[in-house]
Amino acid sequence: MAVCVATTPASWFSLLLLAACYSLCSCMCVHADGKNVKSLFVFGDSYADTGNRDPLDESLNIFWKKPYGSTWPGHPTGRASNGRVFTDFFAAHIGVKTPPAYRVVQDEVKMHPKLRHLRSSIAGGVNFAYAGSGIFPTFGPKIPTISAQIDQFRAILRERSVCISDSSTALLVVAGNDYTIYGLSPKNESLANFTGRVVSGIIDSLKALHKLGFNKLAVTNLEPFGCFPAATAPSNYRICNETSTQESRLHNKLLASRIRGLKPILPKADITILDLDRAFSHALQGYFKHSRYQWKSCCQQKENGQCGAVDAKGNALYSVCPDPNEAFFWDTVHPTDSGWNSVAKILFS
Numbered sequence: 001m002a003v004c005v006a007t008t009p010a011s012w013f014s015l016l017l018l019a020a021c022y023s024l025c026s027c028m029c030v031h032a033d034g035k036n037v038k039s040l041f042v043f044g045d046s047y048a049d050t051g052n053r054d055p056l057d058e059s060l061n062i063f064w065k066k067p068y069g070s071t072w073p074g075h076p077t078g079r080a081s082n083g084r085v086f087t088d089f090f091a092a093h094i095g096v097k098t099p100p101a102y103r104v105v106q107d108e109v110k111m112h113p114k115l116r117h118l119r120s121s122i123a124g125g126v127n128f129a130y131a132g133s134g135i136f137p138t139f140g141p142k143i144p145t146i147s148a149q150i151d152q153f154r155a156i157l158r159e160r161s162v163c164i165s166d167s168s169t170a171l172l173v174v175a176g177n178d179y180t181i182y183g184l185s186p187k188n189e190s191l192a193n194f195t196g197r198v199v200s201g202i203i204d205s206l207k208a209l210h211k212l213g214f215n216k217l218a219v220t221n222l223e224p225f226g227c228f229p230a231a232t233a234p235s236n237y238r239i240c241n242e243t244s245t246q247e248s249r250l251h252n253k254l255l256a257s258r259i260r261g262l263k264p265i266l267p268k269a270d271i272t273i274l275d276l277d278r279a280f281s282h283a284l285q286g287y288f289k290h291s292r293y294q295w296k297s298c299c300q301q302k303e304n305g306q307c308g309a310v311d312a313k314g315n316a317l318y319s320v321c322p323d324p325n326e327a328f329f330w331d332t333v334h335p336t337d338s339g340w341n342s343v344a345k346i347l348f349s
């Protein structure tokens with residue numbers, strides 16, 4: 001509260017502001033000019049994760065290994081790319097810094113218990129996104145689902161008054177891990193039915209975030225599944241597999257229609273669909289169509305390997321292309337820094 005009083009001129013305005021600070025308990029969320037601090041809270045998977053996996057957990061830390069992060073910032077950061085991921089570009093687009101990863105915020109509290117009472121370090125938002133996540137449980141219990149991430153947010157909201165106002169945005173990124181699991185599992189329901197349940201999960205998450213105070217909500221649809229390197233390999237990385245892409249487009253059609261249906265129910269919610277289907281397609285048909293690598297991944301796994309993996313002697317079980325900026329895909333499913341840069345340009349221009 002002291003900060004608020006000290007930074008505002010002694011006038012009826014500061015008294016009003018002071019009253020607002022006490023009543024809303026959100027002093028650090030208001031600039032001296034009375035405007036709300038902009039903030040970004042992120043929920044999702046590897047397209048959005050900026051380092052939530054534990055770097056010390058060998059079962060989870062692949063994105064903390066070289067050559068991830070080799071282009072930017074020059075070392076691994078837990079991002080599933082050679083550089084920045086979608087969160088970084090989205091944050092820049094709305095004019096905020098990339099919010100800290102939830103894991104880092106929690107570690108700060110463990111080291112400095114008094115931080116629990118400070119709001120400043122998370123006034124600009126928090127990133128809860130966790131590589132591998134989905135609407136349903138995916139690759140094991142250590143990976144929080146989207147609703148578990150929203151529970152983490154709820155706890156932070158209770159413990160450390162964070163800044164949720166009309167200047168806050170919630171970004172939800174669900175890129176398709178649920179469908180990977182569906183593809184690998186014995187099927188007890190049709191794809192159409194499963195898609196209905198995934199989309200319902202996204203709609204429920206948006207409703208929950210709106211209820212927690214977000215009026216501005218942004219949600220991604222699915223990138224074209226048939227354009228992943230594994231699906232374009234038969235055509236030497238030149239033609240997307242339409243059969244696979246139909247699966248992601250079914251999801252996208254349903255998502256768009258369910259979001260239109262939300263408008264009358266949530267009149268205050270301003271929900272934007274970030275069209276990854278269109279943006280990936282245009283990026284691939286544009287600059288990257290004529291690049292050296294077409295749509296092949298830059299970081300290529302060798303036999304029994306994976307990008308980032310090494311054998312017992314420390315030899316790389318992968319090879320990296322000479323110029324990652326010329327490739328759209330970094331590994332089997334994640335874009336490079338320059339891939340995301342093109343996607344962001346298409347989405348935000």
Ligand SMILES: *[C@@H]1O[C@H](CO)[C@@H](O)[C@H](O)[C@H]1NC(C)=O
Nearest residue numbers: 136187188189190193194197
């Ligand atoms: C299929 O199995 C999943 C997971 O066990 C379950 O949640 C879902 O309700 C089942 N669907 C049908 C149609 O029985």
Ligand SMILES: *[C@@H]1O[C@H](CO)[C@@H](O)[C@H](O)[C@H]1NC(C)=O
Nearest residue numbers: 226231234235241242243244
């Ligand atoms: C496209 O993908 C489907 C599976 O999703 C597969 O059955 C089909 O053979 C693929 N087509 C080509 C041309 O690779």
Ligand SMILES: CC(=O)N[C@H]1CO[C@H](CO)[C@@H](O)[C@@H]1O
Nearest residue numbers: 188189190193194196197200
């Ligand atoms: C036959 C079948 O798969 N039915 C399921 C389809 O999905 C709904 C939820 O969206 C389930 O309730 C049904 O059991």
